[in-house]
Amino acid sequence: MSILENTNQRVKKFSIIDLKLAQGTAIFFSLVIIKLLPQIMNLSIWWFVGLLVVFGIKPCYVFFFKK
Numbered sequence: 001m002s003i004l005e006n007t008n009q010r011v012k013k014f015s016i017i018d019l020k021l022a023q024g025t026a027i028f029f030s031l032v033i034i035k036l037l038p039q040i041m042n043l044s045i046w047w048f049v050g051l052l053v054v055f056g057i058k059p060c061y062v063f064f065f066k067k
Contacts, residue, residue, distance in 0.1 A: 001009075015024070034040055
């Protein structure tokens with residue numbers, strides 16, 4: 001069994017609460033990184049908007065168009 005198959009099997013055991021807790025963990029982890037490296041926030045807002053679009057394309061495609 002590969003690492004990805006093993007990870008998929010483990011993630012399938014998550015409930016909605018587990019997923020939301022993991023999401024919250026990722027948010028707070030990013031906040032810690034931002035506090036440790038404050039020069040990141042000196043970037044133009046358009047970098048963040050661009051990354052938002054790039055990272056949001058596939059989930060939106062799967063949610064709205066994939067059958």
